[in-house]
Amino acid sequence: MMPQAAPVLGPVDPYLIPALDGVAYGLLLFVAASGLVFCFGVANILNLAHGLLYAIGAYLAAGLMDGGWGSLLLALGVGTLAAAGAGGLLAGLLAPVARRDHLTQALLTFGVALGGGALLVTAFGPDSLPVRIPAALDRSVEVAGYRYAAYRLVFIGVAALIAVLLWLAVARTRAGMLVRAAVDDADMVACLGVNPARIRLGVLAAAGALAGAAGVLGAPIIGPAPTTGDTVLLLSLVVVVLGGLGSVQGTLLAALAVGEIQSLGVALAPTFAPFLLFAAMALVLAVRARGLPGRFLRLRAGGTA
Amino acid sequence: MTPAARRWLLRAGGAGLLVVAVALPWSVDAYTTSLFARTLVLALVGVSVALLTGLAGLPTLGQTGPYAAGAYAGALVAMHVSTIGVVQVLAGAATGAIFALLTVPLVVYARGVVVLMITLAIGELTVTAAGRWTSVTGGTDGLAGIPAIQPVWGMAPLASDRARYLYTLVVVGVVITTMVMLLRTPAGLLLRASRDDEARMRASGHRVTGYLAVTFVGAGAVAGVAGSLLITAQQYVSPADFGFDVAALLLLGVVIGGATSIGGAIAGTALVIAVRDWLSGLLPGYAPLLLGGLFVLTAYLFPRGVAGFSTELASLVRSRSRGRTGPGDRPGTGIQGRPSRGEPVGVAPLQVGPSGNRSTGHGGELP
Numbered sequence: 001m002m003p004q005a006a007p008v009l010g011p012v013d014p015y016l017i018p019a020l021d022g023v024a025y026g027l028l029l030f031v032a033a034s035g036l037v038f039c040f041g042v043a044n045i046l047n048l049a050h051g052l053l054y055a056i057g058a059y060l061a062a063g064l065m066d067g068g069w070g071s072l073l074l075a076l077g078v079g080t081l082a083a084a085g086a087g088g089l090l091a092g093l094l095a096p097v098a099r100r101d102h103l104t105q106a107l108l109t110f111g112v113a114l115g116g117g118a119l120l121v122t123a124f125g126p127d128s129l130p131v132r133i134p135a136a137l138d139r140s141v142e143v144a145g146y147r148y149a150a151y152r153l154v155f156i157g158v159a160a161l162i163a164v165l166l167w168l169a170v171a172r173t174r175a176g177m178l179v180r181a182a183v184d185d186a187d188m189v190a191c192l193g194v195n196p197a198r199i200r201l202g203v204l205a206a207a208g209a210l211a212g213a214a215g216v217l218g219a220p221i222i223g224p225a226p227t228t229g230d231t232v233l234l235l236s237l238v239v240v241v242l243g244g245l246g247s248v249q250g251t252l253l254a255a256l257a258v259g260e261i262q263s264l265g266v267a268l269a270p271t272f273a274p275f276l277l278f279a280a281m282a283l284v285l286a287v288r289a290r291g292l293p294g295r296f297l298r299l300r301a302g303g304t305a
Numbered sequence: 306m307t308p309a310a311r312r313w314l315l316r317a318g319g320a321g322l323l324v325v326a327v328a329l330p331w332s333v334d335a336y337t338t339s340l341f342a343r344t345l346v347l348a349l350v351g352v353s354v355a356l357l358t359g360l361a362g363l364p365t366l367g368q369t370g371p372y373a374a375g376a377y378a379g380a381l382v383a384m385h386v387s388t389i390g391v392v393q394v395l396a397g398a399a400t401g402a403i404f405a406l407l408t409v410p411l412v413v414y415a416r417g418v419v420v421l422m423i424t425l426a427i428g429e430l431t432v433t434a435a436g437r438w439t440s441v442t443g444g445t446d447g448l449a450g451i452p453a454i455q456p457v458w459g460m461a462p463l464a465s466d467r468a469r470y471l472y473t474l475v476v477v478g479v480v481i482t483t484m485v486m487l488l489r490t491p492a493g494l495l496l497r498a499s500r501d502d503e504a505r506m507r508a509s510g511h512r513v514t515g516y517l518a519v520t521f522v523g524a525g526a527v528a529g530v531a532g533s534l535l536i537t538a539q540q541y542v543s544p545a546d547f548g549f550d551v552a553a554l555l556l557l558g559v560v561i562g563g564a565t566s567i568g569g570a571i572a573g574t575a576l577v578i579a580v581r582d583w584l585s586g587l588l589p590g591y592a593p594l595l596l597g598g599l600f601v602l603t604a605y606l607f608p609r610g611v612a613g614f615s616t617e618l619a620s621l622v623r624s625r626s627r628g629r630t631g632p633g634d635r636p637g638t639g640i641q642g643r644p645s646r647g648e649p650v651g652v653a654p655l656q657v658g659p660s661g662n663r664s665t666g667h668g669g670e671l672p
Contacts (some may be wrong), residue, residue: 108604115597282426
């Protein structure tokens, strides 16, 4: 970073605000996408209704928040619970087809996403809604000589706190231990006497809670609109692919990268940035897919030697 | 019912449907006719999705890519080169095939959900490119003012919705007939065998990756033809025709139709598009809700799609009568279950047994 000696714009300075925006956007995606990582990694469910869970939180934020602190907390609580409940409902819907392939799950969850999205539009109208945040946050503060939205700064702090709590939960608690074990070997966890149906319910409810919280807190950033579900789902899928299923840190790095591409990338290279996300996703997947048979062959060669 | 009687019934039904399809534009108004033409176009894309998803075992969300490439190529040819339909269709097919050829290295080494994700990325990249390459695609405003089409040299330009519908019907019919005939050759058998037991095919010296690559390029050409037909049917094209929602509806329509049969793919896609386009006119705002309900219901009732349901029932009845209803004989391990229908002897040794164990190479997970 260039020193802030004079009020002359240094070569890096114009990109400070987009970079900060990228951090906020990335942390938002992290909270939303970590739910999807749990769904896929732990319960092996391709949940195409994940964007709907975010949209539930965002719409509730728009409906409940009236500019006071109390309503913000109320919206956070109600949104998180409602989305967690929706996740639990989804687990119930998925129970009969739990042993089928991903395409059946995709059919079911996409159907739920379409229907749920339609219900949200019926309830809240087809327009994108404004979100009223508390007045103390609805102003700008000075960051290194630039004015920046206070809400986003606070959001960065809160989302970072959620990230730390999530990491602690996965790394240090018994539930987190089960999560990690199920990612590694779900069958073995089932053999050890943990009911897979209960894991599925817990994971989907937790994923719903994360997506709902992200929806409420992120409503001023990715606001409630009929396309919100699709947007969040697609970006979360990119984060899942780039970050892998293995670790909270991987998801965090991928989410931050996606956020920076979406804001700093657009500022730096407006021609290429829109392609960067999905190109990176396709390449990562293709390289991994090609890597697998290679490793397989090497193992075989080692076996015969 | 004996297989011969069933085949006869299917043929009679197909012929009846064809008669209805030809007579259709004389019984409905012009707007509905143009809707039918667009439904036919999407059904053809659905067929290319079914070719990859059901027959090659590569579930795809990315056929909107070659479809878009074919559409823009068709539009540019129509506007700047030639109004002859044959030229436009060939240009669409070639562009779709080239598009598929460029993306094939990304796809053929992957299986299962990974393919789904890679093709999703390809589709999204295509839409982004179509929205931003303004000098060629007209950006998000799209391309309008496409001149009327002449099917072949010397014919009058098609001015009515009815004529455009019939032209679309003929081209779709020719493409699908060609595809069905190709799939009935030994090449089609090799493809299905590769889907059902890839490891065994590789072990017996078949180049499965090569077969899949050829199929992918062929499906790209079919989608490209559909793209050029979209230009004829709609006389307008914009990136909104190729979004994620279109890709998802196509895939789910194909899954509803049973994924492994071309007739099922056409029926499933037509059903989904009908719910989206017609019911949204009759019941504004409820189309997504109905579609969502349809998908959920399909996932529960017909695990292998409506078209797969009858074969599934038949195999269930057969195994009951043999007194072999072990717990493993659960129908519906998904679309990549055992091969349906009594195929010629060639596939018999490769069939997965009644225990319904999954074929290898398809239990795809993210690595």
